[in-house]
Amino acid sequence: MCTAALEEASHDDLAGRRRRRDAVVTRERSAGARGAPGVSARPRLTWWDFCIVRASYRLSGDAKHVWEVVRELDGRDGCFMSPVELAQQVGIPLGSLNDHRAELQRLGLLARATVAGSKLDRWAATLPFDPGEPPSGSKAKRQWIRECAEALDRHIQETRERAT
Numbered sequence: 023m024c025t026a027a028l029e030e031a032s033h034d035d036l037a038g039r040r041r042r043r044d045a046v047v048t049r050e051r052s053a054g055a056r057g058a059p060g061v062s063a064r065p066r067l068t069w070w071d072f073c074i075v076r077a078s079y080r081l082s083g084d085a086k087h088v089w090e091v092v093r094e095l096d097g098r099d100g101c102f103m104s105p106v107e108l109a110q111q112v113g114i115p116l117g118s119l120n121d122h123r124a125e126l127q128r129l130g131l132l133a134r135a136t137v138a139g140s141k142l143d144r145w146a147a148t149l150p151f152d153p154g155e156p157p158s159g160s161k162a163k164r165q166w167i168r169e170c171a172e173a174l175d176r177h178i179q180e181t182r183e184r185a186t
Contacts, residue, residue: 070156077171080178087112088122093147100135100144150177
């Protein structure tokens with residue numbers, strides 16, 4: 023399910039396909055994200071999306087932590103915590119935070135969020151594909167999370183290989 027979604031999804035059709043998401047803000051995508059770079063409406067991510075990122079083997083614990091704190095603080099207008107405060111919240115040096123944010127942006131897991139009239143540096147957690155809805159049943163959910171995490175890991179590996 024997730025492999026097919028990764029291959030077929032584009033950022034332009036994600037907003038319409040994610041009916042369970044409640045808030046949409048305008049977010050800039052990096053050239054490394056799926057779809058063309060530019061501005062796109064993106065829905066808020068859910069706890070299930072966090073489960074997928076958490077299950078990834080190719081992201082470090084600190085990168086996952088940065089992604090989750092941004093996801094958690096991403097209100098209707100993106101995460102607006104200053105980099106210094108965010109680094110303190112995550113418990114890593116500011117330079118490491120900036121490195122993780124840049125890497126997550128290249129991988130399509132973070133995007134800049136822009137709000138009309140605001141000059142604040144805002145970020146939004148994203149996924150490079152729409153995993154769809156989790157199936158019912160705990161065993162099926164665990165398998166779905168693993169499959170989606172494997173699809174994410176393949177995406178990460180391919181993106182990093184293209185960058186070298």
